[in-house]
Amino acid sequence: MPNKAQLLLLDKHAVAALLQPEAVLAAVREAFVLHSQRLGRVFPLVREALPAGGVFGIKSGDVATQNLLGFKAAGFWPANRQLGADAHQATIVLIDPATGRPQCIIDGNAITTMRTAAAGALGLMLLARADSRRVCVFGTGVQARAQVTYALDVLPSLTQVTYVTARGTPDPAFETLFAARCQVALATDCNAAVAACDVVITATPGGGPLFDAAAVSPGTHLNCVGADTQGKRELPAGLLSRSRLFVDDHVQAQQVGETQWLQDMPCTELGDLLDGTHFQRTQSDITVFDMTGLALQDLTVARMLQQRAMATGAGCSMAWPW
Amino acid sequence: MPNKAQLLLLDKHAVAALLQPEAVLAAVREAFVLHSQRLGRVFPLVREALPAGGVFGIKSGDVATQNLLGFKAAGFWPANRQLGADAHQATIVLIDPATGRPQCIIDGNAITTMRTAAAGALGLMLLARADSRRVCVFGTGVQARAQVTYALDVLPSLTQVTYVTARGTPDPAFETLFAARCQVALATDCNAAVAACDVVITATPGGGPLFDAAAVSPGTHLNCVGADTQGKRELPAGLLSRSRLFVDDHVQAQQVGETQWLQDMPCTELGDLLDGTHFQRTQSDITVFDMTGLALQDLTVARMLQQRAMATGAGCSMAWPW
Secondary structure, X not given: OHHHOEEXXXXXXXXXXXXXXXXXXXXXXXXXXXXXXXXXXXXXXXXXXXXXXXXXXXXXXXXXHHOEEEEEEEEEOHHXXXXXXXXXXXXXXXXXXXXXXEEEEEEXXXXXXXXXXXXXXXXXXXXXXXXXXXXXXXXXXXXXXXXXXXXXXXXXXOOEEEEEOOOOOOOHHHHHHHOOOOEEEEOOOHHHHHHHOOEEEEOOOOEOOOOOXXXXXXXXXXXXXXXXXXXXEOOOOOOHHHOEEEEOOHHHHHHHOHHHHOOOOOOEEHHHHOOOOOOOOOOOOOEEEEOOOOHHHHHHXXXXXXXXXXXXXXXXXXXXXX | OHHHOEEEEEOHHHHHHHOOHXXXXXXXXXXXXXXXXXXXXXXXXXEEEOOOXXXXXXXXXXXXXHOEEEEEEEEEOHHHHHHOOOOEEEEEEEEOOOOOOEEEEEEOHHHHHHHHHHHHHHHHHHHOOOOOOEEEEEOOOHHHHHHHHHHHHHOOOOOEEEEEOOOOOOOHHHHHHHOOOOEEEEOOOHHHHHHHOOEEEEOOOXXXXXXXXXXXXXXXXXXXXXXXXXXXXXXXXXXHHHOEEEEOOHHHHHHHOHHHHOOOOOOEEHHHHOOOOOOOOOOOOXXXXXXXXXXXXXXXXXXXXXXXXXXXXXOEEEEOOO
């Protein structure tokens, strides 16, 4: 019925109302399984520097078995900060793979944040010690907050959040956010904070090693978010080689993740652990999850939002005739 | 003012109301000039076969000097024909290059048709003999009709349209479309039709040579639309080598246009004729314009439509807050 076709629009408010952490986690888990099974495809990346500054790119892909085709047009516009807006901007479009008609246009900013943090949550569930009590987080920005929020959800044993800021100064807003759920304290000594924690989350711009390799205690799990471009890193040299290394995608991790600094290091794709590969950590293993971001995460989360919106009447559905 | 941001949506009806041939021709002319000056960039192409049949792709680019950034997500879905719908489907998105926010979502189907035909019109204006009276068109589909419509506009001396169909049967709807403006007649002998015409337009699926090289008379201009993929052709062997060859883009023409069949043939980009390169045909030159389609054509036409819609209140403008 071409003439009755509809286009669903989900702006930031609609997305905020629909974006539930548990459902995002389930969608991201599905993306990792699809990736492990190679049922989800990722098309060649478009990524271009913009003459006026910033970067623009398009990540596209499909999952034939799920009737899913789409892309995220996104990038980084540093001048947005002067407007009080997010430098990262993303728009997601779902296309009907049977007809080529656009189905859904979605503000992708919050999706990017939460799908990244949900991948971190998967890393914690699959790799961190179940009795982990203390988490140390580097950074207090949007992604650091999202990672800690998930960490408190998926590791109920956590009772203490230690955080590190770039300038060593407290972040009262960050503390307030988690004060009701656990103890929150600023760390003044990065190495001591890492040594005392069971879980370390690095969510900084990736400008260099954040602590010493020797500071990491046996049994620690590290979620590494900040290294997503050539030249970026947060981990010190000498740490990966004494860790069990997990990545979201082999190729991306070696190109742009922490793994770029030790490319011949054996690693396992996290999705494989959800699809039959057995891994049981010892109490003394150091585990590292090097996250670079799967395009499929955007698509599975976008599709979940589309389905929720259609079921609840959320968003704006308009005629979009053929 | 991030919170006051708007997203403009132009569906097929809005596009149809706004898409005026003269304005499209001006925008396409601008695209050719920008391409000649290399002020417009085209980013790497995404083009993927779909498991269920058909092709999906994304053409993106920008023009820094004009504050223009965007892309066309498009492809070919043959099963649409069973729904009575166009197998070609396209959606164009304009992005604010200063902020990364989406500005405009446009049904791209009619734009694709008309921007292609407008490039043909430029070819006629720049290359065909000004006294051309007879045009022979191969094909009577959407693109053939659009090409002939422009041809009658830009070459007022045309008085006769001869058309060739795949099966040699008449197309009454095609005849009706142009009957008020000129003589229209079905050709039964392709070579005789070509020999008798001043302008030849090939707008078929590109399944092979449509006529013999010897049939082409001195002084003829040929607009070639159908060869846009490796392996496609409409011209016979032996014709390019005795022609003056013009292309929209060197690289694309050699990869997917008629020029793929004679890659070392010297050629001139049509945009250069709009930007200082002198060319004056002789009465006996055979000229060929090999069209493969510039991504910039989509962007300049989309931007023209965006500006017209904003000036007239056409389309649907909705809040799209940051």
